[in-house]
Amino acid sequence: MLEHCIKTPGVHVIDCPVDYSENDRILNSELRERALAV
Structure with a gap:
C-alpha cells in the first residue's frame, strides 16, 4: 500500500x-x- 501511494501522484491518507x-x-x-x- 505504501509503495502504491509513493508511486501514485496525489494526496494519500493512511490511517x-x-x-x-x-x-x-x-x-x-x-x-x-x-x-x-531540578
Missing part, C-alpha cells in the same frame, strides 16, 4: 492507530517529577 499511553505517563508523571528534582 494507523497510535498508542499514546506511554506519552501520557512520561509527560504527566515522569517529566513533572524530574522538573521538581
Whole structure:
C-alpha cells in the first residue's frame, strides 16, 4: 500500500492507530517529577 501511494501522484491518507499511553505517563508523571528534582 505504501509503495502504491509513493508511486501514485496525489494526496494519500493512511490511517494507523497510535498508542499514546506511554506519552501520557512520561509527560504527566515522569517529566513533572524530574522538573521538581531540578
